Amino acid sequence: MVLFHSISGALRAEKLLKAEGVPLKMIPVPRHLSSDCGICIRFERADELKVEGILGRSKLEIQGIHQI
Amino acid sequence: MIYLDNAATSWPKPEAVYQAMDGFMCQVGASPGRSGHRLSIEAGRVVYETRESLARLFNIDDPLRIIFTSNATEALNVAINGVLRPGDHAITSSMEHNSVMRPLRALQERGVELTVVSCSKEGFLDPGGIEKAIKPNTRLIVLNHASNVVGTLLPVIEVGAIARRHGVLFCIDAAQSAGAYPLDVSFMKVDLLAFTGHKSLYGPQGTGGLYIRQGVEDVVEPLMRGGTGSRSDSEHQPDFLPDKYESGTPNTVGLAGLGAGVQFVLSRGVNALREKEEKLMYLLIEGLGAIPGVTLYGSGDAREQVAVLSFNIAGIASSEVAMRLEEEYDILCRPGLQCAPIAHKTLGTFPGGTVRVSPGYFTTEYEVDIVLRAIRNIASMGKGIGL
Numbered sequence: 001m002v003l004f005h006s007i008s009g010a011l012r013a014e015k016l017l018k019a020e021g022v023p024l025k026m027i028p029v030p031r032h033l034s035s036d037c038g039i040c041i042r043f044e045r046a047d048e049l050k051v052e053g054i055l056g057r058s059k060l061e062i063q064g065i066h067q068i
Numbered sequence: 069m070i071y072l073d074n075a076a077t078s079w080p081k082p083e084a085v086y087q088a089m090d091g092f093m094c095q096v097g098a099s100p101g102r103s104g105h106r107l108s109i110e111a112g113r114v115v116y117e118t119r120e121s122l123a124r125l126f127n128i129d130d131p132l133r134i135i136f137t138s139n140a141t142e143a144l145n146v147a148i149n150g151v152l153r154p155g156d157h158a159i160t161s162s163m164e165h166n167s168v169m170r171p172l173r174a175l176q177e178r179g180v181e182l183t184v185v186s187c188s189k190e191g192f193l194d195p196g197g198i199e200k201a202i203k204p205n206t207r208l209i210v211l212n213h214a215s216n217v218v219g220t221l222l223p224v225i226e227v228g229a230i231a232r233r234h235g236v237l238f239c240i241d242a243a244q245s246a247g248a249y250p251l252d253v254s255f256m257k258v259d260l261l262a263f264t265g266h267k268s269l270y271g272p273q274g275t276g277g278l279y280i281r282q283g284v285e286d287v288v289e290p291l292m293r294g295g296t297g298s299r300s301d302s303e304h305q306p307d308f309l310p311d312k313y314e315s316g317t318p319n320t321v322g323l324a325g326l327g328a329g330v331q332f333v334l335s336r337g338v339n340a341l342r343e344k345e346e347k348l349m350y351l352l353i354e355g356l357g358a359i360p361g362v363t364l365y366g367s368g369d370a371r372e373q374v375a376v377l378s379f380n381i382a383g384i385a386s387s388e389v390a391m392r393l394e395e396e397y398d399i400l401c402r403p404g405l406q407c408a409p410i411a412h413k414t415l416g417t418f419p420g421g422t423v424r425v426s427p428g429y430f431t432t433e434y435e436v437d438i439v440l441r442a443i444r445n446i447a448s449m450g451k452g453i454g455l
Contacts, residue, residue, distance in 0.1 A: 006298045006311045007101035008132050011109075011116035028104025038297060039104045039112075059130070061308070 001042040002051060003029060003063040010039050013060055020054050022047050033066055042068075070399045070435045074428030075216055075244060075376045075406075077266045077273060081329065085270055088328035092321050099317050101297035111320050118327035119310075122269075125330055125338070126261065127252040128279055135313040136277045136323060140243035141167040142291070143262035143278035146313060147239045148172060148210060150288035151260075154179030156207040159198055159236075161222060162414045163187045163215050166407045168241055172210070181205070187414050191220035191366055199230045208237045213245040217411045217424065218366025219349075219376030221249070228257035237284065243267060247333045248374045249342060259284045268341075268374075269333060270429075271326030274319045285309055292316070341429055345375040348427040348436055352377050355440035361447040365415045365422055378415070378422035381447045386423045389446060393423075397442040401425045 004010040010026065017024055024043045033040075043051055048065065055062055071079055092114060098107035100115045116131070123131035137143040148171040152158055158175070160168055162184050176182045183201040187193045198209060209231050211222050224240055231238035239260035242251060247268030253261055258281070265275030280288060285307075293305045294315030306312055333341065349370035356362050356379055365378040381389055390403035404421040405412050412418035427436065 005308050006132075006296070006306070007112050008116060008119070008310055009308075011112050012120075012132060014113075015116070015120070026104070026109050038102065038300075039109060060132075 001027070001040050001068055002055070002065045003033065003040045005061060005063055007039060009060055009062070010041060012058070013041060013055060013062070016054055016058050016060070017041065017043070017051060020050070022051060022054070030068065070397075070431075070439060072399060072401045072425040072427055072431070072439065074431070075219075075267065075424065075426030076402055078268060078270055078428050080430055081270050081272070081325070082332040084328040084332060085272070085325045089272065089321050089325040092324035096320075096324075100320050102317075114324045114327065115318065115320060118323045118330065121327055121330040121334060122263075122277065125247070125251070125334060126279060127254055129254075130282070132309050133282065134277050134279050135310040136275070136318055137313075138274050138319065139266070139276040140241060140262045140264035141276075143264075143276050144168055144210070144239070144241055145171050146278055146291045147260040147262060147288065148175070148208070149291060151208050151237060151239075152180045153207075155181075155205060157181040157183070157203050157205045159183045159185060159201045159206060159209045161185050161187055161193050161198075161211055163191050163193065163217075163220065163222065163411045164210070164212055164408065165216050165241065165243070165411070166409070167243070168210050168212065169410055184410070187222075189414065189416055190368070191215050191218045191411070191415065193222045193227075195223045195226035195230060198227050199234075202230075202234050202236060206234070206236050208239060210239045210241065212241040212243070213251075214242075214249065214374040214376070215366070215408075215411060216244050216376065217406050217408050217422065218378050218415065219244070219373035220367050221245070221372055221374070224258070225256055231259075232257045237287075244374055244376065247330070247338065247341070248345065250338050253279055253281070260288070265322070265326040265329065268428075269326060270329030272322045275322040275326040278313070280309065280313075285312060290315070336429075344429060345427065346370045348431055348433065349373070349375050349377065351433060351436045352425065352427065352440070355436070356443065359440075359444050359447050362443065365417060375428065376424060376426045378417070378424050379443075380417070380420070380422055381443070384446070386421045389423045389443075392446055393439075393442060396446075397438070399439055399442055
């Protein structure tokens with residue numbers, strides 16, 4: 001899953017990833033992963049490179065990608 | 069009834085605006101960005117969609133560079149109070165609204181230097197006058213894009229280039245132009261752009277915002293601090309956009325309406341909307357100009373202004389003209405000084421003010437014709453009763 005600094009950032013990422021057809025779900029951030037905002041995006045491990053690429057090109061700052 | 073006060077608040081709104089607000093209240097209703105449940109996320113999406121539509125309209129790469137405020141006044145207060153410190157110098161024009169003048173005058177009392185560059189009596193500004201006013205400690209130039217009294221457009225493209233060349237921040241008050249006239253922040257070299265939602269963006273009252281160019285947020289202090297839904301472990305305000313400037317629960321229902329209003333502007337196209345208003349303005353200017361006893365203020369050319377027109381009838385106070393227009397003809401407009409005393413001093417209409425008529429997208433040519441006949445009747449009766 002990918003964590004963001006702000007909910008606005010997470011929502012922007014959601015639109016960008018959906019536009020590229022990445023299956024995802026917005027979920028509350030698990031308590032053991034401290035996050036700047038309350039929600040994060042869960043996606044399949046197999047899409048990790050694609051997700052990194054899309055978010056990198058958008059210059060959207062993320063807090064990090066974590067495995068769960 | 070004929071509503072000619074669109075420069076204050078556009079009305080009516082496109083049907084989709086009412087539907088979006090009703091839909092939000094009935095089906096979503098939750099706080100955006102405060103929780104992970106689906107209604108909160110949906111509320112967040114509504115706010116984000118509005119941000120994205122505005123970014124498209126103003127040609128802003130990153131929608132998160134737009135922060136929401138309750139109106140253009142709040143956005144201008146963030147920009148002006150956020151940037152200027154004692155010892156700094158600011159430049160503005162003599163055609164400003166009090167939303168710019170009052171924050172600047174208050175700062176002047178606290179050690180900020182201010183130069184007000186004079187405009188012509190038609191409301192035009194010579195960009196050279198701005199350049200001449202720049203000093204080593206000049207920090208900010210604030211200009212309205214279009215006058216709320218006479219609609220005259222100021223040369224923001226030229227001033228933007230001057231500001232960038234001298235390394236001075238440039239803030240535009242686009243309250244009267246956003247949605248009504250093309251705005252492109254990268255082409256215009258603007259650092260801060262304040263807009264309101266309830267005029268030519270067709271949103272409800274209580275919505276507005278400020279575009280902040282990348283990096284400029286480092287020198288703009290927020291006006292308010294508080295809960296943002298982010299960095300909840302910290303007792304300090306986040307430093308990233310939009311959260312740095314968006315504390316507290318926002319006007320989400322209003323932003324839902326604003327989103328629908330901006331979609332309306334995008335679907336019609338700013339140029340098509342402008343063409344319609346320009347035609348109405350042409351008819352008003354030509355018609356009023358031909359009535360004996362009527363004095364028109366401003367450019368006198370529909371191509372050089374937005375849809376705002378000020379006039380007076382010889383011998384009758386502006387307040388009385390407005391009252392008679394409503395009581396005898398059911399025409400609603402706005403008399404007086406329109407919160408812009410310095411603009412009226414420039415136009416030579418202080419302290420009496422003017423009668424301001426402002427058509428909108430939903431005004432028809434037939435209604436303009438009725439208005440012209442009503443004003444002709446009032447003018448032909450001569451002297452007022454002294455109200």
